[in-house]
Amino acid sequence: MPGSVTSPATRWAATLGRSVRLFRDFRVEQSDPGRFYGALARDSVGQVTRYTRLDGAVMLDVGGGPGYFHEAFQRAGATYFSLDADVGELSGLGEILPGTVVGSGMQLPFADDSFDLCYSSNVLEHVAEPWRMAEEMLRVTRPGGLVFISYTVWFGPWGGHETSPWHYLGGARARARYRRRHGHDPKNKYGESLFAVTTAEGLRWARTQQAAEVVATVPRYHPAWATWVLRVPVLREVVTWNLALVLRKR
Known part of the structure; x- marks a missing residue:
């Protein structure tokens, strides 16, 4: 089973320059998703290899979407499987990739371990029962295996996604304002496909x-x-932006 590694993790570092690059790419998340998600996928491979070896690992990406992460993790040597509930998201880059399953993150259609x-x-932040999904991820991971969960925190600058920063006045109010301004609902609908999850x-x-x-x-x-x-209890809600939880199953 893949275990802790020192390489290629040594080629990845959480530097200020890396943060600046990611935040620059983040500004075009909706207008140029290929740029942002491609950069994030490559960065994710480096971050995950701090904790586990990907070469030879069998992995599941819960909410993998159209495949930006597929190429990056496969290139690192992982056998990549993806699950998403939205067929439209899965086909965003064209044909749905092999190893892709349509299903719910809150009831993963895979055996234990x-x-x-x-x-x-x-x-x-896009599921109604986030910690049920987290428990499901633990369930399908083998003992000694790694679970890596990251999510956008509600009180951060991007907590309301495209309705930000108006989400600070309430998610429903921010959604209604977006609808009035643009003539349609946002992609991420508060109360349906976007929920307030805190640090x-x-x-x-x-x-x-x-x-x-x-x-x-x-x-x-x-x-x-x-x-x-x-x-720092209050500060962390505003400045964390995105929280990553890394766990190793007993």
């Missing part, structure tokens, strides 16, 4: 779940020296 790595990026909730779930050791909790896009923000 099926994968070396269970990964999810920016999906948890505190993620840290609490990681601390109280019993199935895995917590390897790391980090503000995903920040430089390494900025991890201290997670220790």
Whole structure:
């Protein structure tokens, strides 16, 4: 089973320059998704290899979407499977890729202990029962395997996604304002496909779940020296932006 590695993780570092590049790409997330998600996928491979070897690993990407992460993880040597509930998202780059399953993250259609790595990026805030999905990810991961979950926190600058920063006045109000302004609902509909998930909730779930050791909790896009923000209760909700929870199943 893949285990801890020192290479190629040594080629990835949570530097300030890396954070600046990601935030620049993030500005074009909707207008040029290929640029943003391609960069994020490559960065994700580097970040995950800090904790586990991908070469030879069988992995599941929960909410994998149209395939930006498929190429990056396959190139790193993983056998990549993806699950998504939205067929439209899956076909966003054309033909749906082999190894793709349509299903719910809150009820994963896989047996217990099926994968070396269970990964999810920016999906948890889009499901009605986020911690049920997190428990499902733990269930399908093999003992000794890694679970990597990251999500956009509600009180961060991008918590309302395209309705930001009006989500600070309430998700329903921000959705209604967007509809008035653009003549249609946002892609991410508060209460249907977008939910308020906080930093505190993620840290609490990681601390109280019993199935895995917590390897790391980090503000995903920040430089390494900025991890201290997670220790400050109110500040962490605003500046974390995206929280990553890394666990190793017992």
